[in-house]
Amino acid sequence: MKNWAFVSDFDGTISQKDFYRLVIEKYYKEGDKKYEDWQGGHIKDIDFLSEVFRNIHQPEEMISQDVLSLPLDPSFVPLVQKVQQAGGDFFILSAGTDYYIHKILNHLEIENVKVFSNEGYFEENNVKMKIDPNAWHYSERYGIDKSLVIKKLKEQYQTVYFAGDSEPDSHPAVFADVTFAKDSLQTILTSKHVPFEAINNFDDIIAYLKNNEVI
Numbered sequence: 001m002k003n004w005a006f007v008s009d010f011d012g013t014i015s016q017k018d019f020y021r022l023v024i025e026k027y028y029k030e031g032d033k034k035y036e037d038w039q040g041g042h043i044k045d046i047d048f049l050s051e052v053f054r055n056i057h058q059p060e061e062m063i064s065q066d067v068l069s070l071p072l073d074p075s076f077v078p079l080v081q082k083v084q085q086a087g088g089d090f091f092i093l094s095a096g097t098d099y100y101i102h103k104i105l106n107h108l109e110i111e112n113v114k115v116f117s118n119e120g121y122f123e124e125n126n127v128k129m130k131i132d133p134n135a136w137h138y139s140e141r142y143g144i145d146k147s148l149v150i151k152k153l154k155e156q157y158q159t160v161y162f163a164g165d166s167e168p169d170s171h172p173a174v175f176a177d178v179t180f181a182k183d184s185l186q187t188i189l190t191s192k193h194v195p196f197e198a199i200n201n202f203d204d205i206i207a208y209l210k211n212n213e214v215i
Helices: 019-026 031-039 045-053 060-068 076-085 098-108 146-154 167-173 184-191 202-211
Strands: 002-008 089-097 113-123 126-130 157-164 178-181
Touching (some): 002 146, 167 178
C-alpha cells in the first residue's frame, strides 16, 4: 500500500471560477434559467452541464482561450510540486469534464497528475460529454461518483486528503481521511457533522501539511 494521496476537486477549488459559469456568461444566456432549474433540483447535475457545454458554439481555438482564461488558485502548482516532492500522488476529481482540465494541465506543463472526471471532447463547435453507465465510478446524477473514487483510492493509500468547495464534494468528504473545505462545503459538512479543515485557498492547505510534517 502506498503512503498518501492528495485529491482535489477542480471547479471552484483549483479554479476560482466554474467553467460552466464562464460559458453561461459569455455564450449561453438561457443558462441562467437552466441554473435555477438545476439549483431547484429539477435537473440532474450531469444534464445541466451537458446542456451548457453543448451551447458554446465556438471554434476550438476560442474555447481553448476561454479555458486558459480561468483564474486558478495561485498556489495550485506549488501544492502539486510539494505533494509530489514529498512522495505523495496528486489526483484531480471533478464532476465536470476532463476536456478543459487536461488543457490546463498541459498548458501548465504539469505531469503525473491523474484526472478522474467525465470524458469530454470537442465536436461541432461545442464540448460534448461521453458518459459511460458501465464505468466503475458511474453516477446517474453526477456522471462520476466521487465517493467511489475516494473509496477506491483508500484501498491503495494509507492516507487520502481531499479538497472541495460545494455539494458534490460533500459525498467523498465522508470517506477521506482529511477533508479541506472551502465556501459552501463548510456549511454542508457542518450540517452533516462531517469533520473538516476550513480553508480559504491552497496556501492554507500547504500550511496544514507543513504543520503536520506531511510535506
